[in-house]
Amino acid sequence: MYIVTAHEMYDWDRKSIEEAGMDGRILMENAGRAVAEQVEKRVRNDQHIVVLIGAGNNGGDGFVIARTLLNRGYSVKAWQLVSDEKIKGDALVHKQLYLGAGFELAHLTKVNVLFRELDQADVIIDAMLGIGVYGKLKPPFDQVTAYANQSQALKIAVDIPTGVPADEGITDFDGLQADYTCIIAAPKLSAFLPHTAPYYGEWEVVEIGLPAKKLKKTSVSLWSSEHARPTLPERHPYSHKGTHGKALVIGGSYLMPGSIALSARAALRSGAGLAAVATPKSAWPSVSVHIPEATAVSTSEENGVLAERVEVDFTGYDAVGIGMGMGRSDASRTIVQQVVEEADVPVLIDADGLYHLKQLLDVLKNRTGPAVLTPHPGEMAHLLGITVTELLARPFEWSQRFAYNHGVYIVLKGPSTIITAPDGTQVVDTSGNAGLAKGGSGDVLSGILLALMMQSQSITEALCNGCFLHGKAAELLTTEGHSKADLLATDLIEGLSQAFRTLSS
Numbered sequence: 001m002y003i004v005t006a007h008e009m010y011d012w013d014r015k016s017i018e019e020a021g022m023d024g025r026i027l028m029e030n031a032g033r034a035v036a037e038q039v040e041k042r043v044r045n046d047q048h049i050v051v052l053i054g055a056g057n058n059g060g061d062g063f064v065i066a067r068t069l070l071n072r073g074y075s076v077k078a079w080q081l082v083s084d085e086k087i088k089g090d091a092l093v094h095k096q097l098y099l100g101a102g103f104e105l106a107h108l109t110k111v112n113v114l115f116r117e118l119d120q121a122d123v124i125i126d127a128m129l130g131i132g133v134y135g136k137l138k139p140p141f142d143q144v145t146a147y148a149n150q151s152q153a154l155k156i157a158v159d160i161p162t163g164v165p166a167d168e169g170i171t172d173f174d175g176l177q178a179d180y181t182c183i184i185a186a187p188k189l190s191a192f193l194p195h196t197a198p199y200y201g202e203w204e205v206v207e208i209g210l211p212a213k214k215l216k217k218t219s220v221s222l223w224s225s226e227h228a229r230p231t232l233p234e235r236h237p238y239s240h241k242g243t244h245g246k247a248l249v250i251g252g253s254y255l256m257p258g259s260i261a262l263s264a265r266a267a268l269r270s271g272a273g274l275a276a277v278a279t280p281k282s283a284w285p286s287v288s289v290h291i292p293e294a295t296a297v298s299t300s301e302e303n304g305v306l307a308e309r310v311e312v313d314f315t316g317y318d319a320v321g322i323g324m325g326m327g328r329s330d331a332s333r334t335i336v337q338q339v340v341e342e343a344d345v346p347v348l349i350d351a352d353g354l355y356h357l358k359q360l361l362d363v364l365k366n367r368t369g370p371a372v373l374t375p376h377p378g379e380m381a382h383l384l385g386i387t388v389t390e391l392l393a394r395p396f397e398w399s400q401r402f403a404y405n406h407g408v409y410i411v412l413k414g415p416s417t418i419i420t421a422p423d424g425t426q427v428v429d430t431s432g433n434a435g436l437a438k439g440g441s442g443d444v445l446s447g448i449l450l451a452l453m454m455q456s457q458s459i460t461e462a463l464c465n466g467c468f469l470h471g472k473a474a475e476l477l478t479t480e481g482h483s484k485a486d487l488l489a490t491d492l493i494e495g496l497s498q499a500f501r502t503l504s505s
């Protein structure tokens, strides 16, 4: 499924009408009926519904929704919040159909009268403003939105909650806080941004008959189990451990042995044939106890952290992961530089490795083998030299720019993880839940990604599937057995078996 900007959505709409001969009035009818069907799943017909209607096509959808629900016996009051001359085009056609069906329309004169009505509402349907919103809300939308936000009624937004921008980059806005948003035709970028996504509540996308071929391929898409199932690595009956790849993980320290153990274990649990660990000798006993299947690589250390070079032949490995728990000393930076410069196999850089990478960006640019960076927003902002707030206002744009300029893959982690390829294509993975908000989850992800990078057709596929398995494991574990509060990174590794089994069944 593609994720669109407002511009891409309008372009799809225009091409469907101008080139494919669709009729905008039919699209609006389809949109309104599709939303009404979702409303019916959530609302009983003894509940009172208020439909708030604005001036544009979002309001037009509101007229169709109100007519459809009234025809089906629901208790509905439709409120037009703007003057009559503002209702134009397809929205006007549907207003006339609404009135022609014999239904009553209330007009906003004094906001207090509407507010008394909202006090009585069990359900508020927000068809005030859609993707055509710009700037902060003007009267009466600002007051109505603020009042609706205080209401206990179930709030259902049509396409996008009123006031919320469709695109990234806008942080100063007032939005309706929806419980559920019925998104029309394609999810908008803002459904995946940390500052706008919460306004949507739960959401779903409804299909309204726009010809799929008229959507210009956008650069962002959404990953799902339909993508994961056919692309997850298979285990051939005659395979051997070498077939599935030998991973080298470099990191850990005397005081932080856990993270590298988590990564190595997650790599083996995700199908890697072999895993070797390069960690300080003083940390190895604590690592090996958690992962007897892994082998150790001889290393030098200084004050409990890796130092100098790691004496390994990188050609003996199919992928290298570096950074987890390795510390931030200058000595450990040397090893990150060594890996970036010398390892031609795919390299994954995480955690402290990303901290060091800030000073190695020129070296990174000269790398020929693939590099995957897996930052959380703090690490990504550090790499870019900006604040986390600046990054999160435009995470798609920043990731794309960095990936393109440095020729790397980026996995920008969060509730919606954005995976960007060096050519700028982006995939969003929304799997997982707040059970993952605990130290160690990222180390597990690195191990999973490393394993899949060695076994997949493409690195992008490996990264998408790895994030998906990681999130799916958390979802499955917190549906049965665990809660989001108690879930540990080690549980996540054990939960991978269920995630793999679910996706391969």
Ligand SMILES: NC(=O)C1=CN([C@@H]2O[C@H](COP(=O)(O)OP(=O)(O)OC[C@H]3O[C@@H](n4cnc5c(N)ncnc54)[C@H](OP(=O)(O)O)[C@@H]3O)[C@@H](O)[C@H]2O)[C@@H](O)CC1
Residues within 6 Å of the ligand: 009, 010, 012, 013, 027, 028, 031, 054, 055, 056, 057, 058, 059, 060, 061, 128, 129, 130, 131, 132, 133, 134, 135, 136, 137, 138, 139, 141, 158, 159, 160, 184, 208, 210
């Ligand atoms: N295929 C499709 O794409 C389909 C799309 N469909 C639907 O159309 C929706 C997009 O419709 P749209 O373009 O008419 O924009 P929309 O958001 O309804 O409002 C524009 C109005 O808002 C006003 N306004 C703007 N900012 C404001 C502010 N800050 N404060 C106050 N007012 C503000 C602006 O005012 P003006 O600038 O004119 O003064 C103008 O009157 C889309 O989300 C979906 O629901 C479906 O019908 C099916 C097919």
Ligand SMILES: Nc1ncnc2c1ncn2[C@@H]1O[C@H](COP(=O)(O)OP(=O)(O)O)[C@@H](O)[C@H]1O
Residues within 6 Å of the ligand: 351, 375, 376, 413, 414, 415, 416, 417, 431, 432, 433, 434, 435, 436, 437, 438, 439, 440, 441, 442, 443, 444, 445, 470
């Ligand atoms: N609220 C959340 N919802 C979904 N996924 C989350 C949430 N919080 C964290 N995650 C996921 O958990 C992982 C955390 O990674 P990171 O911050 O690097 O952890 P650590 O370095 O402590 O291991 C990422 O994959 C991230 O996407």
Ligand SMILES: [K+]
Residues within 6 Å of the ligand: 058, 126, 127, 128, 129, 130, 157, 158, 159, 160, 161, 162
């Ligand atoms: K809306």
